[in-house]
Each structure stands twice: as C-alpha cells, then as structure tokens.
Amino acid sequence: MGGRGRSDATQSFAVGWLTLAVLLGCITAVGESLPVEQAAAPMVRAECSHGQCANEFIVLLDMWERLVNFRSGLIHMMYASMDAGFVVVAPFVHQTKVSRMFSLPHHFLERRMKVTPLDTYFDVDTVRHIVPVADFEDWAGRTKKFLRGNEWRVVSVVSALVKFGYSGITISNGTEPYAWCDDADVENDVGIRNRRGQIEHLDAGKYRALTKHVVYERIVCVDGRTVSGESITKEHFRKLFQFVRDGVSDPDMPITLAFGNYRKEAYVEYAYRTAKTLAPKFNSKNILSDSLGLSKLAYTQADRFIESKMGGSPAYIAVHFRAGKTMDRVQTSDFSGEYFKQWGEWCLRQLHEEVQKIQREHPDTNFSFYVATDLLNDGMRGGEAPRGLAIAAVLKALHENLFSYFPGAATLDSNTDLHDVGADTMGMASLTDLSMSVKATHFVSQLDSFSKMVGWERQRLNLSPSHIRGCAHSIQDARERRYDFPPARA
Template structure:
C-alpha cells in the first residue's frame, strides 16, 4: 500500500487537512489509528497532520507544541515512537511544522483551524448552535458549546474565534455521530462545510487551505467505512508501523546489558483488557489471571533462555485496579510477583529510558522493540499489543506464540460473549 520513495522527494498533499486532538487510546491503538487514517486519507483526499502523543495518547490538552512548552515539556510527535516515513511517502501526511508553514502562508495572523469535529459517543445528542442557523448538509450540526467546554483556551471576541494558543485559532465546532462515517462522502461534506460555512476573520486572510480537527477521535470511528474500492480500513491489511530509531536504540542497550550475550525470550501479558471484559464477575477474572500467569511462567521456565517480561503490570498501563476489590488487587500483586521472578530483565522506563515525560508511552514502544528482536515471543491473549508485535515479527520471518489462557475447571465458564472475546477454550 505504501510507497517506498524517499521522504525528501515527497511533497505535501491536498490542501484539506485533518488534525488529531484527542485519541484516548493506548500506544498500540495510536499506530492502528495512524495507519488506518493514512489509508482513508488517500481515499478521502485529505492530508493527515502528524499528532503529538502524551502519556501514550493523543491529548486534547496537549495537541500543539505551544501547549507543551507552556508547561516546560518537550513536544513529542508520533515519530518519537514510530517510523513514520512510510506515512509521509503517501503524500497525504505532514508534520505539524509543515502544516503550520502552509497555514501561516495562507493566514497572515495565525494558524487557523476552521472547525473542530466532536463525535457523539453517547446516544444523547450534544450541544447545538444557534437555532436560527440554517441546517447543515449531511450528518452534521453546530455544537459550539462543546468547544467552549472541552477545549483549552477561550473566546477571542475581537477576532471572533476560539483562541487555543496565541498562534492557533479555531473557528467553530461541529458534531456528528460516529456511525455516519461510512465513506469518502463524509469527509467531502465535512470540508465543504468548513470551506463554505465557516469564514476566517478577514484580517487573518485564510483562503487556500482548510483544516478540521478531530476533537475526540476513537479507533471505532472507521468501523464500517468503505473506500471507493470497497475496502474496510479497520480490517484491511495495512502494514503495521515500525518502531522509531529511538525505541530501537533503547531496546538494543537493554538487550546488550541484560541479554547475557545469547538468545532470549520475550514474554507479554496484558491484564487490563481481560479485567474490562470480566469486570462484572471478579472471580472469573481472578481465575483467568491465575491460569494465564501460570501458563506464561511455565513457557518461560521451559525455554531455558533469558526472559524479558513486558506487561501493563509494570509500566502503569493497567487502569481499573485502583477501583477493584482487595481480592483482585491481591491477585494482581501475585501475578506481578510471579512474572518478576520468571524474568531476567525488563524495562524500568524512567531510569533506563531517561524519559522525563510520557514514560508509559515510551515503555510500550521499547517493550515492542525488545519483543521484536527476541528469539522467541510468547503472549497471552487477548492482546492487541501482542498482535502488533506478531505482525512486526512476521515481516522479519520470526514466529510468535499466542497462549490462549483458559479458566481453571473448578470455575464456572464466563458468559459466551466474554469467552469468545477472550478466546477461552
């Protein structure tokens, strides 16, 4: 799908731009998000602006370099974690600096975002603009109140814009149901509204380029989208994004320091997803956790190799444990101890990666980089992280093993839907 041309040979793409302000997702889903949107951008004829990732998520509150600098943080683009050269080669992907240069060439005052689009993830319709305004074409409606509630900054009445930062201004807010994103007509209508219904202040003089920011993007947005060729990007075999040189450098240092000079095995276990699926019955989760931990530790001991452990139990990637019962917290502690005892080395993000911010995001990238290089990789299902690493390893001709974690027979089986999602046998 992606071109292999040099980035230096590739110019910027169409003058319609999509920016990501908030993709409340884990690192592995951010790479899925970028590769799928890159596929859709070619079909929908727009250019995707490279996002800034904070705490392993794209963040509404840290969506431009100025927002990082204000808090004395570094602005870390997606290229810090992933090799994005293939995305640039599509001619439908640009850096924030490229977008700002293009936007400033069109706008004499500041970079202007015509509209921010919010998806309504609840059944209740959000907001609503001036009732006297003409209805919009397609599945869109005005919802300026959402922008005022959800976005940083405030109104600049002189210019008639929402001033996110001194150099980034937003015109208006639109809302739509995520179920309405079905084909390229969605984006065509979106940009038509931005170009014809939203006027930049006269003194800003923006005329040539149109930018729409997605205010609360989720990976589910593109489910059901079909390109002109009939492809579904959510299921299309779009090549996985490789890891950045920085993530690989940290991984190489870890392997050299702790890999004992020979082959090693990488072990991955994600507990957060299983807890989400089985949260209504904590005894089922505790049984799943014990069985899966035992299966993975057994694989590690049988390998007779140095073992690297990558798990959300160690990089603070698990959410929900702080609200779980004491029994679940005890089970998590037991699993953490068992994995630690089975491991010979693992990443201590803040110390070994020298990460001042976003330790969780870089930890995920380094975990993946180490696992890709391992002679053997074993992961407990379900795990989208494990699937991503398996894809990367397959490109290099390396086998991976997904362990289907089964419940102990003394427990009643979980509901069929949860069992299917967990691949429990």
C-alpha cells in the same frame, strides 16, 4: 490491466486516484503494482510528502485509546486521506495516547516537558513514501495568519473544530450527517481551556484559542454513527470540506478540520474498503499497517537495554502478561479476588507451558528471559486500579508467581533504563517493552492488543511467529463464582 485480474471498479478507482494525484502534483509516475518489499520506493514526491501541496488538512486532537488502538484509528484516517485527497497532520503523543491535554506543542512547553511528536513512537517517514503526512510545523506554516486588534501575533488557523456525536442523537444539515454547532455547550465540551480554565476568544470573537498560537473559527458536529457505516465515500469529505469552506470568514486559506473526539470506529468501513481497493497496487492487504512500524527510538532503547542488561545479543524469550484489563472487568463481581487469582494462575501456567515447549524444541539453546507486564512501570496508569485490599493482594501474588516461572528474567526499570525520553517515561516504557518483544528470539503472550502489535511488527520484519495463548476470562463466571478454565462463556 485485465491480465492482472483486477475488477473494473478497482481499475476505475486506481485511474481516478492517480489522476487526482497528478493534478495535485503530489504523486510520481508509478507502475500498477508495488510489491511490499518495494514499499520504500517513494510514491509521493519529496516536496509533497509533508503536505506542502495540500489545501485541506485534518488534525487529530484526541483519539481516546492507547497505543495499538490509536495507531489503528490513525491508519483508518490515512486511508481516507489516500482516497479523498486531504492530508493528515501527524498528532502528538503522551503516555501512549493522543489526548486534548497534550494535542499541541504549547501544551508540553507550558509544563516544561519535552514535546513528543508521532515519530517518537512510530516510523512516519516510511509511511510518507505511500501517503503524505504533514508535521505540525509544515501545517502551521501553511495556515498562518497575522491577527491585529489587541493580539498582534501570528497564529495558525483551524477552520473548524469537529465534534463527533456517538450517543444516538441524529446530526444533519438536511442532506449530510453534519451541521454547524457553534454554541456554548459544545464549545465547553470540545474546546481546550487555558490554564485559568477559560476558552480564550480572539479578534473580536471571530476566533477561539486552542493555544496561544493555534486558533479555530467554528465548530461542526458530525454524526459518528453514520460515518462509521458503508455509505461513506470520498464525496463525504469533499462535501464536508466545502461545507466548512463556505462557512468560514477566509475561504481562500487552506481548510483544516481538527477532530476533537475522533475514535477508530469513525470511518472504519470506508478505511477498510479503501485498503481493499488499494491492495492489488501494493500487493498488500494493509499497506499502511505494513509500513507504520515502531520508531527508530524504540529500537534504540531496546538495543541499549540488551547491551547493558542482557550481555549484548543473547537468545532470549520475551514473555508478556497483562493482568489489569481482566482485573478491571471482573473485580466489580469478584470482591474476594478469587476468580481473578485463579484466572491469573491459569494464564501464567499457559505461558509457562508455551515457553517449555520452545525450550524442548531448542535443547541446545540457553535462553534468557525478558518479561513485559503491566505489573511494572505504572503499567496500569491508564485507569485500571485494584478496588480493595483483596484484589491488590492478588496482584502481588501474581507478580511473585510470574517471576517464579521465569527466574532471572530481565525487566525494564523505567526510572533507570530509559534514555532521552523527557517526561514520557510511561510511554517509552511501553514502547521499549514492545521493541524488546519484537527483537526477541521468540515471543510468548496472551492474546491482547499488545500481542497483536508485536505480531504485526514481527511479521513486517519477517521474524518468527508469535506464540499466543488465549487466557480468556468470563465476567459471568466471575459473578457466579465458576472457576473452570478455559471458560465456556468468554
């Protein structure tokens, strides 16, 4: 072991983690190092890969941010689970978000919508070679209970609904950064109401319903600022699970914490530290990010599009342009839309210059184009909307300019070009834009979360690097009507 240059702390961690895993019966015997190219070789026994061996679970009900950032938050929680020994339950996704309104199967079914579990978006099975991840049905079977009284139904029990406090109010039980907070105000804030707008109480008030078949017993508040810091270790989770176990009516059942407002910043330092500690074992700085690629469905959608709209498998350049985020940030100071217009035209010129550079480097290749942009397919449904006719006119002009730079570019029509996606056309449109960008011969984009995700995936698949231009904006320049690009104060 010393010959590999690993520190005593890293050795101690690895031995401790493997010892815990063997005691739980969930990990196969492995060597000390697993190269990235061998990451598919299972470290987790098949009979434990869905959490069947676990007695502690975390369910993610709401993660606020969309695709790329909720993926980061999920990875952070899975790293915590690798060190602390609990199992994450794969969340459900709708319109690229994990949200309380669509956090459990019943929320989809009552609206007569197709349920979209995490593996619709990401390749969860590959991650299960590294760390156990439970599907909802596996967790539900482990935590089921029959309620008598007036209910007479089988439910799955969440031990405690968790609310994170990020506002600056200190939360503590005297020694740890969490405490019981079973009061009506908190319940109204994090509880999930039925279609009549009520939080349903069951079994003489012992449980409250998340859905008809999922209930929770108590609410615990956690100091979101404290748990994002460097002091958090696996002891935090051990004590938190024990705190909840000591406070519920049936401590012999598996303990489940359901995070009602989890954000990627919570436990971020703990996740980074765990990833760094595990890096020598996997020969990877971020083995979970390297393993959590786009789903098979995402690539199937791309293959169908290439076949039907691009003549099979041509050489093509994918170009990504996102206008909504800059628009949303500057329009409160840029009522005329002039700054937004000049920023957009400058950014499009940069992307066009990058494409021309690629074409000069490959003079014998007749590239076609695929354009991924939030100017199409309700791409700004996430809350970005033009405030006033002037901004709306700029969006229309940018749309025209985009396609004048890349004439004949193929674009996705979410109404006709997607297959078997149910009601989640927005989410699958985003996924298909991603997978088309990954599969492209070359990818050109401004720097944003979308381009980061494409870059990670192209690197994971050993494809050519992305071509990224900055396209930075400055709110202060917009306020002062300065039109110098790139801005000196981004």
